[in-house]
Amino acid sequence: MNRTSLRYIRYTVQAAFLAITLLAGYQFYRFVLHFEGPGNPFVQRPPSVDAFLPIAGLISFKNFLHTGLIDPIHPAAFIMFTAIISVSLLLKKGFCGWICPVGTVSQYFWMAGEKIFRKNFRVWKYADVAIRSIKYVLMAFFLVFIGGMMSQNAVAAFLRSDYFKVADVKTMKFFTEMSAETLWFLIAAGGLSLIYKNFWCRYLCPYGALLGLLSRLSPVKVRRVEKNCTHCRACSRHCPALIDVEKQEVVSSAECFGCLTCVSRCRAEGALDLTAGVSTKRKALNPHLYPLLLILVFYLIIGGGMLAGKWHSRLSDEEYQRLIPEAAEMSHPTSFGP
C-alpha cells in the first residue's frame, strides 16, 4: 500500500468514530427523553457516552488506585480513561489524531477554513507558546485538585452523590440546553478553529495536554534519517501540529498526535519512518499497522472491561426515573475535605 493512502485511511477511521459517537449521543438523548416525559419509548443507555466524563474517569481512577474497586455507576468512564491513557503511553497521542471526535471536528473546521481563506493562519510564535500553556494550567489544576487535594473520603462521597449519578445527563444538557455564555464560547471556539489549526486541541484541551505528556514516554516515534532526506520540507509544511519535522531527528514533541501526515507526504525513500524502540535501537514500523494497533489496544481494554462486567452502569431505572427530571437543577458537591 502506498503511503498517500495513510491520510485517507485516517480520514475514514476518524469519520467512523465520529459517526459512532453521534449515534451513541442520539441514543443517549432518547434514553434521557424516556425518563423526562410519558410516551417516549425506552432505549438502552449506551455506556460509551461515559467517554465524555474524563474528570469522572480521573476520580474513578484515583478511587481504583486507593481501593482496587471500579465504581459501578459509570464504570465505562474508568475503562475509557484507562484505554485512552494506555494508548497514549504505548502508541503516542494517536487517540487525538485518529479517534477523538472533538479532534476530528476541529480538523474539519481548519480544513474548511483553509478552503475559505486559502490558508490557515499562525499565532505569533511567542504568543503560541504562551497560549499553549493554558491547557497545561487546566491539566495541572485537575491533577492537583483531584490527584492531590481531594481526600479519599471526598472521592467516595462524590462517587455516591446524585450529581455523579447523572453527570452524563448534565453533560448532555450542557449542549442541548445551552446557556448564552456556552453558545458564545462555542461560536468563538468555532471561529478560531476555522482560522487556526486545531485551536481547541492545541490551546485549550487539558485531556490532550495530559495525553501529550504521557505520549513522550511512548516507544513509538516518527524518525527522520538525514542522509536520505532531500529537505523538500513537505513534512513540516503539512504537519497539522505545526512541528518543524524537517529539523528533527526524532519527533518527540507532546504536540505530535501521530496523524502520520508527515510520513504520508514524504517522497524520499527511507527519509521519514514511523519507528518503535529506544534511542539508537529504533526499528521502522509499517505505518499502515499503526491504526490497527491503535484500535486493537483501545478495544482490547474496552473488551476486557466488558468481559469483567465493568461496562454497563448498575444504576437502576427507578434511580434514573428519580434523578433525570431533577438533573438540570443539581449542583456540584464542592467539598474536597476529609
Ligand code: SF4
Ligand atoms: S518530507 Fe521527507 S524528504 Fe522532505 S524534508 Fe521531510 S523528511 Fe526530508
Ligand code: SF4
Ligand atoms: S509530526 Fe507527523 S505524525 Fe506528528 S503531528 Fe506532525 S504530521 Fe502528524
